[in-house]
Structures are given as structure tokens and as C-alpha cells.
Amino acid sequence: xxxxxxxxxxxxxxxxxxxxxxxxxxxxxxxxxxxxxxxxxxxxxxxxxxxxxxxxxxxxxxxxxxxxxxxxxxxxxxxxxxxxxxxxxxxxxxxxxxxxxxxxxxxxxxxxxxxxxxxxxxxxxxxxxxxxxxxxxxxxxxxxxxxxxxx
Amino acid sequence: xxxxxxxxxxxxxxxxxxxxxxxxxxxxxxxxxxxxxxxxxxxxxxxxxxxxxxxxxxxxxxxxxxxxxxxxxxxxxxxxxxxxxxxxxxxxxxxxxxxxxxxxxxxxxxxxxxxxxxxxxxxxxxxxxxxxxxxxxxxxxxxxxxxxxxxx
Numbered sequence: 402x403x404x405x406x407x408x409x410x411x412x413x414x415x416x417x418x419x420x421x422x423x424x425x426x427x428x429x430x431x432x433x434x435x436x437x438x439x440x441x442x443x444x445x446x447x448x449x450x451x452x453x454x455x456x457x458x459x460x461x462x463x464x465x466x467x468x469x470x471x472x473x474x475x476x477x478x479x480x481x482x483x484x485x486x487x488x489x490x491x492x493x494x495x496x497x498x499x500x501x502x503x504x505x506x507x508x509x510x511x512x513x514x515x516x517x518x519x520x521x522x523x524x525x526x527x528x529x530x531x532x533x534x535x536x537x538x539x540x541x542x543x544x545x546x547x548x549x550x551x552x
Numbered sequence: 553x554x555x556x557x558x559x560x561x562x563x564x565x566x567x568x569x570x571x572x573x574x575x576x577x578x579x580x581x582x583x584x585x586x587x588x589x590x591x592x593x594x595x596x597x598x599x600x601x602x603x604x605x606x607x608x609x610x611x612x613x614x615x616x617x618x619x620x621x622x623x624x625x626x627x628x629x630x631x632x633x634x635x636x637x638x639x640x641x642x643x644x645x646x647x648x649x650x651x652x653x654x655x656x657x658x659x660x661x662x663x664x665x666x667x668x669x670x671x672x673x674x675x676x677x678x679x680x681x682x683x684x685x686x687x688x689x690x691x692x693x694x695x696x697x698x699x700x701x702x703x704x
Contacts, residue, residue, distance in 0.1 A: 428555060450662070462662070479637075494607065
């Protein structure tokens with residue numbers, strides 16, 4: 402429970418700091434860069450490194466690549482929806498979440514389907530700390546190695 | 553002269569509850585990512601590190617502020633709010649490129665040094681995002697006739 406309270410406070414503080422920076426910067430397109438700042442990532446990866454070690458954060462950052470590609474596609478879709486349709490910002494950003502979900506998890510699934518270069522060569526892997534199974538062979542090998550190295 | 557400038561007055565336009573909403577959304581997104589990671593594994597949780605939850609709130613607030621500003625000056629807001637939010641979204645697309653580089657640099661460096669992982673990835677995000685923004689701006693100014701002022 403304490404872990405999630407800390408997550409909430411740290412995440413809220415980092416996100417607010419980036420959002421305020423975005424508020425005071427002009428022009429608006431430049432301020433938009435801070436709308437895609439890795440604020441949640443900094444907070445989450447910091448906590449992940451502290452609680453689970455660098456190996457766990459490595460797996461998260463590899464999957465984040467798919468999320469970042471999805472975010473770029475999502476932002477372009479939102480921009481086009483706002484310019485070309487009569488949609489307001491709230492429905493446009495919420496509807497486009499479907500695109501983010503499809504691209505993000507589509508890429509992760511695609512990465513899992515492709516044969517990885519991991520040491521294990523397996524298509525599934527087990528998280529060192531939570532015991533849950535993931536989907537990427539390559540990232541799994543990093544966690545397994547970390548698991549072996551961690552006493 | 554750099555086209556980037558600070559406008560501290562923008563902070564006064566915001567209401568206290570808007571900052572509270574952003575704090576709560578940021579905290580909730582971080583908790584959500586943690587919950588997804590512990591339930592479905594770090595790989596699935598990692599995708600959520602790029603969750604655009606904050607962007608939804610920011611774009612809505614930008615639209616609201618633009619409409620409010622126009623109404624206060626007695627002008628018809630029209631579609632100005634949506635256009636302001638669209639500009640923010642265009643910037644976010646460039647910022648997402650920076651986020652991509654952030655993830656790659658963090659992945660490659662954090663196992664060697666945690667501090668270098670965080671500092672290097674953050675710097676990479678900033679450099680790539682700003683460079684992409686300048687690149688886009690340059691391309692647009694080349695395409696646009698000189699007589700028209702650059703759109704911001």
C-alpha cells in the first residue's frame with residue numbers, strides 16, 4: 402500500500418512539474434513537447450530501479466519503445482481529428498486512445514511473435530520479482546540474467 | 553533570436569483545481585503503470601510508461617484557456633481552442649520521438665550506471681525533442697512564402 406502512495410505522490414509531482422513547464426513555454430507547438438515528456442516514465446522507472454533493480458527497469462524501458470511509437474501515432478491522429486473534424490479536445494484525445502492501445506500492444510505482440518535474440522530463446526519469460534510471465538523473448542533473457550546475477 | 557520564450561502569466565490563467573486534476577492524473581497514471589506491471593509483467597507495464605493520460609488533460613486545458621482568453625477580450629473564440637490543442641498535439645508527436653530515444657538510451661545505459669541511465673536518457677529526450685521541433689519549424693518556414701508571418 403505504501404508503495405502505491407509513494408507512486409501516486411512521486412508521479413503526481415513529476416507530471417505536474419513537466420505540465421507547468423509546458424504551460425509557461427511559448428510557442429504552443431514547443432510547449433507540446435512537454436505533453437509527451439517522460440514524466441510517468443521517470444517516476445515509474447525510478448521506483449522500479451529502487452524496488453526491483455536495473456534489470457527490471459531495462460525490461461520496462463524496452464517495452465516503452467512500443468509505447469513511444471504508439472504515442473507518436475496517437476498525437477498525429479489527435480492533431481488531424483482536431484483540425485479536420487469538429488471534435489473538441491476531450492473527445493478527440495479520448496477516442497484516439499484506441500489507436501494508442503492498438504499500436505502499442507500490437508507492437509509488443511509483434512515483438513513477441515518474432516524470434517528473439519535472447520539467451521533463452523523462449524517466447525515467454527518470467528519476471529524476476531513478480532513471478533509473472535511476459536511476452537518478449539529478448540527482454541526475458543535480460544530479466545533472467547538479472548535474476549541469476551541477483552543473490 | 554530564439555523563438556522560444558517564457559510566459560509566466562500563463563500560470564495565473566490556470567485554476568487551482570486544474571493543477572490538482574493534473575497532479576491526480578499523473579499520480580493515477582503512475583499507480584496504474586505499477587499495477588499493470590505487477591499483474592501482467594514488466595513488458596506490458598512498460599508500454600504504459602508512454603500512456604497519454606496527461607496529454608488528454610493538457611489538451612483539454614489548453615483548449616479551455618484559449619476559448620476563455622478570446623472571450624475575455626470580447627472576440628469570438630470560433631475554432632481557436634481546437635487549433636491551439638492541435639498545435640499542442642503536433643508538438644507532442646515530436647516529443648514522442650524524444651521519448652523513443654529516452655527509452656533506447658535508458659535501456660542501453662542503466663545497467664552500467666543508474667545515474668547515467670537517468671541523466672543520459674533525460675538529456676537525449678530534451679535534445680531530440682528540441683532538434684525535431686526546430687527541424688519541423690525550419691521545414692515549414694522554407695515551404696511557406698516569406699510574406700506570411702510564421703504560424704505559432
